[in-house]
Amino acid sequence: MDSQHWRAVITAAQAGDRRALDELVAGWLPLVYNIVGRALNGHADVDDVVQETMLRAVGNLGSLRDPDSFRSWLVAIAVRQVRDRARRRTPDRLEEAAACDFAELTVLRLQLEGQRREVAEAARWLDDEDRHLLSLWWLEVAGELTRRELAAAVGITRQHAAVRVQRMKERLETSRGIVRALDGACPDLRETTGRWNGRPDSVWRKRLARHIRGCGYCGGTREAVVPAERLLVGLALVPLPAGFSLSLALGGKTAAAATSAGWSAKLLGALTKPAVAMTAGATIVAGGAYVVTQPPDAPPPRAAVTPATTAASLPPRVPAPPAATPEASPSATKEKAVREKSDPYGTVVDAVDRAPDPGARPAALPRRPESGVTSTGGQKAVMQHRGDSVTLTGRGYVLVRWQISPGSRPGTLVMPSWTGLKGRLFHVASGGSRRMDDPLPGAPGGYATGMGGPAIGYAVLPSGTQQMWQNEYFYVDGTVTLTQNERGCDYGLIVFPTNRDAVVEDIGQGPPQGAIRYGLVRDTGTDRAPVPQYLTRATPADPATVPQRSRV
Numbered sequence: 001m002d003s004q005h006w007r008a009v010i011t012a013a014q015a016g017d018r019r020a021l022d023e024l025v026a027g028w029l030p031l032v033y034n035i036v037g038r039a040l041n042g043h044a045d046v047d048d049v050v051q052e053t054m055l056r057a058v059g060n061l062g063s064l065r066d067p068d069s070f071r072s073w074l075v076a077i078a079v080r081q082v083r084d085r086a087r088r089r090t091p092d093r094l095e096e097a098a099a100c101d102f103a104e105l106t107v108l109r110l111q112l113e114g115q116r117r118e119v120a121e122a123a124r125w126l127d128d129e130d131r132h133l134l135s136l137w138w139l140e141v142a143g144e145l146t147r148r149e150l151a152a153a154v155g156i157t158r159q160h161a162a163v164r165v166q167r168m169k170e171r172l173e174t175s176r177g178i179v180r181a182l183d184g185a186c187p188d189l190r191e192t193t194g195r196w197n198g199r200p201d202s203v204w205r206k207r208l209a210r211h212i213r214g215c216g217y218c219g220g221t222r223e224a225v226v227p228a229e230r231l232l233v234g235l236a237l238v239p240l241p242a243g244f245s246l247s248l249a250l251g252g253k254t255a256a257a258a259t260s261a262g263w264s265a266k267l268l269g270a271l272t273k274p275a276v277a278m279t280a281g282a283t284i285v286a287g288g289a290y291v292v293t294q295p296p297d298a299p300p301p302r303a304a305v306t307p308a309t310t311a312a313s314l315p316p317r318v319p320a321p322p323a324a325t326p327e328a329s330p331s332a333t334k335e336k337a338v339r340e341k342s343d344p345y346g347t348v349v350d351a352v353d354r355a356p357d358p359g360a361r362p363a364a365l366p367r368r369p370e371s372g373v374t375s376t377g378g379q380k381a382v383m384q385h386r387g388d389s390v391t392l393t394g395r396g397y398v399l400v401r402w403q404i405s406p407g408s409r410p411g412t413l414v415m416p417s418w419t420g421l422k423g424r425l426f427h428v429a430s431g432g433s434r435r436m437d438d439p440l441p442g443a444p445g446g447y448a449t450g451m452g453g454p455a456i457g458y459a460v461l462p463s464g465t466q467q468m469w470q471n472e473y474f475y476v477d478g479t480v481t482l483t484q485n486e487r488g489c490d491y492g493l494i495v496f497p498t499n500r501d502a503v504v505e506d507i508g509q510g511p512p513q514g515a516i517r518y519g520l521v522r523d524t525g526t527d528r529a530p531v532p533q534y535l536t537r538a539t540p541a542d543p544a545t546v547p548q549r550s551r552v
Contacts, residue, residue, distance in 0.1 A: 003068065010067040021061075025054060030237045031071075031144060032078050037238065038135035039082045041124060042102035042374070049085050053078045072149040075136070079153045082132055102238075104374040104497075109238050116231045118179050121378065124200040125175035130168045137165050141232040171205075172228055178208045181218040189218060197388065198377055353466055355435050358517045362507045365429060365500065366525030368475055370396040373497040381495040383484040386544070390495050391420075391481045397428070397503055400472045400482070402436060403492040407445050410457025411488035415465060417546040418532050420539040423478015426529040431507035431519030432470025438516050459489040462548045466533060473503045474532060475523070483543035 006027070012020035029050070036049045057074050064073055106112065106120040123134055136153055139145045145153075151161035181189055192211055196204055212218045356362070373394035375381055381390040392398055404413075418425060436450035436459075446455025450470065461467065484493050507519025523529045534546050 006070065007067045010061075010064070010070050014061055014064070014067075021058065024061075025058065028057075028071075028074060029054060030240055031139070032074065033240055034139060034144075034237050035075065035078045035135045036082060037102045037105070038123065038138060039079075039132045040085070040102070041131060042105060045085055046102075049078075049081045053081045056081070071145070072152045075145065075149055075153040076155075079132065079136070086128060101374050101376050101378065104378060106238050109372075110235060115176075115226050116235075118176050119172070119228050119231055121179045122172055122175035124378075125178055125205045126168070126171060127202050130171055133164060133168045134172065137168065138232055138235075139237075141229045142235045142237075143233070144237065169228060173225075174209050175205060176225070176228070177212050177218075178205060181208065181212050181215075184218060186215060186217045188215060197385075198382060355467070356517065356520055360518060362429070362519045363521040365504055365507070365521050366523050367500060368428075368477075368523075368525070370499060372396050373398055373476060375495065375497050377495060379496060382492065383482075383495065384492040386484060386486050388493075389481050389483040389543070391479065392476050392495075392497070393479045394497075395477045396475070397498045397500055398474045398476055399496040399498045399502075399506075400474065401432070401494040401496070402450075402468055402470055402472070403494070404436060404450060404452070404459045405490040405492070406452030406459045407447070407456040408490040409488075410452055410459060412460045412462065413465075413489050413491065414485040414487040414544055415462060415534055415548055416485055416493060417483050417543045418535040419481050419483060419543050419546065421478065421480045421535060421537045423476070423480070424527070425478070425480050425531055425535060426475045426523060427472070427532045428475045428523035428529065429473040429503050429507050429519055429521050430469035430471065431473065431503070433506075433509070433518070434516045435467050435469045437467050459491065465548070469520070471506055471519075473498070473507075475529075480535075481539070481543075485544035487544065 006024075009020045009023055009027070013024050032053050033046075033050050036053065037046050040046050040049065053074075056077050064070060101124070103120045103123050107117050110116075112120055123131060126134060133154065136145060136150045140147060140150050147158055147161065150165075151158045154161060154164070156164065182193075189208075189211060192208070371394060373392050373396040375390055375392050375398075377383075377390040383390065400416075434450070439449055440447050443453075446453050448454065451460075452458035482493070482495060484491075486492075507521065509518075534548055536546055540546060
């Protein structure tokens with residue numbers, strides 16, 4: 001960044017120039033977002049910490065004596081806010097899930113591949129203090145910070161910073177080895193991780209590192225390992241996510257006080273505009289409202305759902321359309337109501353659908369906008385036990401692959417549930433070349449179909465549940481959490497962020513021995529496309545309690 005330019009901007013902002021203040025906030029927000037986002041690995045508190053940092057910087061700008069020290073001053077504020085947030089966490093909040101995995105966001109938005117991708121993914125395995133330091137060292141290596149600024153932000157000498165950075169790099173290299181090993185095919189490692197919940201932590205880092213040191217397969221390097229600093233040199237900042245805003249609050253300042261302090265209307269708008277309002281097509285309804293299992297010919301709901309309504313008492317319904325604004329004319333309101341009645345969000349999937357004939361080609365899959373989806377489980381989230389969950393954030397396609405094991409424990413399936421939806425979610429296609437109830441001639445272990453057989457028992461769907469295929473594809477535009485609820489019959493889910501090309505390839509091809517069945521396109525390309533079954537905008541304490549019932 002041009003130091004002379006920023007010195008002039010900072011000086012002007014201190015003198016009350018509102019345009020300069022706007023430029024200052026916009027120009028330095030990405031740096032703060034990268035520091036906080038990487039330090040917290042995309043935790044739900046990132047937005048709050050970024051906002052508090054920028055508010056404190058703006059509020060105390062007059063106390064900055066030397067404009068040339070603005071960057072180190074701002075970075076120190078950001079680090080202090082990260083530490084304050086860590087101290088405020090209570091024991092019952094320590095296991096909160098991330099809002100979006102910053103490692104995956106880094107990979108996605110910087111299009112990292114190979115060993116650069118490996119470094120980003122390894123960051124998940126670091127302890128909080130190491131990850132906080134990594135957030136600064138990454139920017140130092142990328143040319144965004146100096147070592148002097150790093151040391152000042154942490155509050156230590158440059159000599160001590162060198163020691164701390166070296167120790168962090170050693171643990172980062174260990175973590176890179178873990179990422180490589182987990183991508184491999186070592187059978188002993190698969191056995192070791194059988195009880196792992198998929199969430200990186202220091203205990204499993206030490207356990208897996210111990211395995212790698214004693215394993216000839218995992219310890220063998222199949223390519224030259226490039227030092228992390230060489231991989232990160234010159235990497236750009238991760239761009240702010242689409243729709244990111246400093247939202248909802250002024251950090252204790254009233255709008256009037258902020259205006260009198262010289263904050264411009266443009267800056268106030270950025271600081272007060274709710275992030276949800278910037279999400280294209282967002283549909284927000286009262287907590288607890290369901291957007292599932294509404295037959296297309298059913299009458300619209302007569303009463304709005306209130307937050308006080310319990311999930312157990314709710315009949316399946318689609319969300320009520322938002323009320324017209326006072327400025328809308330009567331004709332515009334009438335036209336809007338007609339359009340919403342004929343084009344509701346999320347039509348029926350709660351039906352026992354008829355599978356296409358074997359060999360029937362699927363219809364064309366409509367094209368929806370894609371900017372990518374991040375997952376708290378990474379590129380491959382394996383959910384094998386009740387309560388395992390993954391949160392998906394962004395705009396794009398997701399594959400959910402089914403693995404049913406009635407040979408281990410047959411019985412009624414308690415289906416997975418989608419909860420806490422913010423935005424939109426559609427069920428767009430089914431593939432994997434077969435439905436789970438297709439016959440499996442010659443299958444070992446007593447399986448007659450993917451649902452089991454007489455020799456081992458069957459997996460049984462709840463009444464009215466639509467039969468799943470081996471691969472089920474969804475399109476998300478917002479944030480939603482998928483939870484594995486297995487209880488009656490064993491099953492596993494593997495969740496992969498994917499893209500439209502991969503969906504089209506899967507549903508249009510059969511296995512080498514000949515297609516049992518091509519895939520099925522469900523997407524209409526509009527908001528009338530079906531939504532997944534068992535979907536709610538609420539976040540119940542136990543996702544397995546989301547009602548699994550049908551109007552069919």
